[in-house]
Amino acid sequence: MTDFQFPLPKEEYMYPGHSACPGCGEPISMRMLLKALGPDTIMNVPAGCCAVIPGVWPTYSLKIPLIDHAFECTGAVSSGIRAALDHFGKEDVTVVGWAGDGGTADIGLQSLSGAVDRGTDMLYIMYDNEAYMNTGNQCSSATPCGANTTTTPGGKSHQRTKKDVMKMMIANGIVYGASLNPAFPEDFMEKVVTAKGIRGPKFLHILSPCPSGWKFDPRNTIKIARLATETGVFPLYEYRNGETIFTKDLKNRKPLEEYLRLQGRFKHLSQADVEGMQRVLDESIQKLLKEE
Amino acid sequence: MNYRDLPSMPVAAQSTESITTGDWRTIRPVLNKDLCDRCYHCWAFCPDVSVIVEEEGSFPKVDLNHCKGCGICSTECSKQAITMVREDL
Amino acid sequence: MIEASTGNYAAAQAARLAKADVVAVYPITPQTTISEYVASMVQKGEMNAEFLLMESEHSAMSALIGASTIGARTFTATSSHGLALMHEMLMWAVGARTPIVMPVAARAIGGPWNIWGDHQDAISERDTGWLQFFCENNQEVLDTILMAYRVAEDRNVMLPAMVVEDGFVLSHTVERIDIPDQEEVDAYLPKYSPEFFADTENPMRFGGLVTPDLWTEFRYRIAESHEISREKLKAAEKDFEKVFGRSYGSPVETYRCEDADAVLIAAGAVAGTAKEVADQLRMQGKKVGVARIRVFRPFPSEEIRKLVSSVPSVGVLDKSYTFGDGGAMFNEVRSAAGTLEIGSYIAGLGGRDVPPKVLIKIFNNILEKNRGTVWADLKGGDFDD
Structure with missing residues (x-):
């Protein structure tokens, strides 16, 4: 055994030269995902950053087939791809629907629900940058309470809690669900490999920090992602056979403030606001721990 | 290129490697080999596939044609061996 | 074989004879019985197709775009509000060059509600880039769907095709029609074999971002394919007449x-x-x-x-x-x-x-x-x- 172990498989399924902003979380997760899945994968993407990042015709940044389509139909297109592959005896090819939080929690929710209901054997991934980032940071139903976006200027107008798409999908009938964070590559890879091995509709929720929308120095993407889990804002868990298991400790948490203060989208929050948010977070985690 | 050169379907298959995103960069990662313990976190977290490790054990190199200078490698380096240096005009 | 058939039954028979690989359905009057007939044929094993129950027409069209990009022959049917809801994906299917064939049991579009026939739905999609055929009788519905696959899937055409039958007047009215034998249809309609399809052995991106630099050229190629389809349809109808003894004087x-x-x-x-x-x-x-x-x-x-x-x-x-x-x-x-x-x-x-x-x-x-x-x-x- 060598001293120098790669933290991830060496094989690359992504080319450099793609169009993501510097420090974007999306390609980090995409790169890890494809390393875990390997080349027998066909992906479909709707509108969003994910449609821009892979490059401009005739260039293309991934080494797997990718099918583009309109905003609200990721689940439906995955169903169609799956059906055709099955018809041609290609059951071993993994179908991945990769969509943002707007494309999943808002405009694509019906189509996703339909695909889960149909029992489509797919890996549906919501890479969550918590707003409509491709159009320039507008509030989505996955935007957290208090965050500044261009349609919730000042952030205070946005007092709703983040839509819990995973809970909806569990009720809808997924066979596997998990939250993934690129700051924890081992956990990330394991969950993707597990999901790949299960037939049926799977839903993965990936946290995807966005330097330009969340307003932080692009060098801190992974640091902020890590803090999201360490503070309990983005718990890492796995859902299977009716049970949810947390895969990273939730009991010993860092203060929420460490996460919030690195991001310009929360800079308007007063100390009292932050304390209030900490209380809400603590309560919700107590509830989660009881459910486990 | 004119319309006759286009494929019958809008398919793209040419690698993005031909796109030099290196000129987006304002700061550049510089590695101090004396500090580097080759944990390859810089390689693992690079969004731009721009940290090159030729073989296990070798020091990471930066593909300056594509590195966008985000600095994640510098933040995630376990030994603080990477500093970000401002590019000249 | 001579049978008493509604337009919708004729359309479903055409899907069976064309050996559609993937069918995606969503009910709407007056198209619904097409989906029902196909469901029944798939269940009985008379048709070897993947049958997808969708949660909207928009999703039905989306699923077929995905399936067609894998290289499948695809089929769905719709009417009225369903077609209007599909509009976005009708445009996408053209740009993606997916030769989906779809009968439309033409109907008014609300509001207020009206479930009966006219041409408003199909006519309103005239700018999408679909090939559009209007039928006079139920025999023509069946025959045109077969011809439509042949033209749409031609490598120089690669465009989706809409086969319009008047809602109720054809869709629900029984006429005597000749349902051709499978062997004859097989001889007439070759397997779908696109030049490009999504394949893990040869990874490509389908439908990615095109900038102003080449957008006009891609649109022109679609216009060019429309022009080419004129002669292809005439040829397809001529061959059809040779095999089946019927023709319709296209265009x-x-x-x-x-x-x-x-x-x-x-x-x-x-x-x-x-x-x-x-x-x-x-x-x-x-x-x-x-x-x-x-x-x-x-x-x-x-x-x-x-x-x-x-x-x-x-x-x-x-x-x-x-x-x-x-x-x-x-x-x-x-x-x-x-x-x-x-x-x-x-x-x-x-x-x-x-x-x-x-x-x-x-x-x-x-x-x-x-x-x-x-x-x-x-x-x-x-x-x-």
């Missing part, structure tokens, strides 16, 4: 137009009634004819130009209305013919029958060379008794 079927003083241009089932009325009027010494637009996209401009320049007076009957100036088909005809001397007639909206009485008034009006737009069956309108 414009003319009936007693050679020596006519007045010609009515129409599409769909109403053209059948118009032919009967033309026979009656000829017995009274009025020289009238009917030109039936069977192919609406690509529009048969050349054929229409020749026709209009060879007869003294022409009128166009639209079973839809385009808010602007006259009917949509009228506008196309006028533009192709390059003359203002054409009458526009609106009739048969929202399921209103177009009986001989109304058609006689229209023919007489064309003979009198009246111009402008006439709502021919409007209660309280110019033609009301």
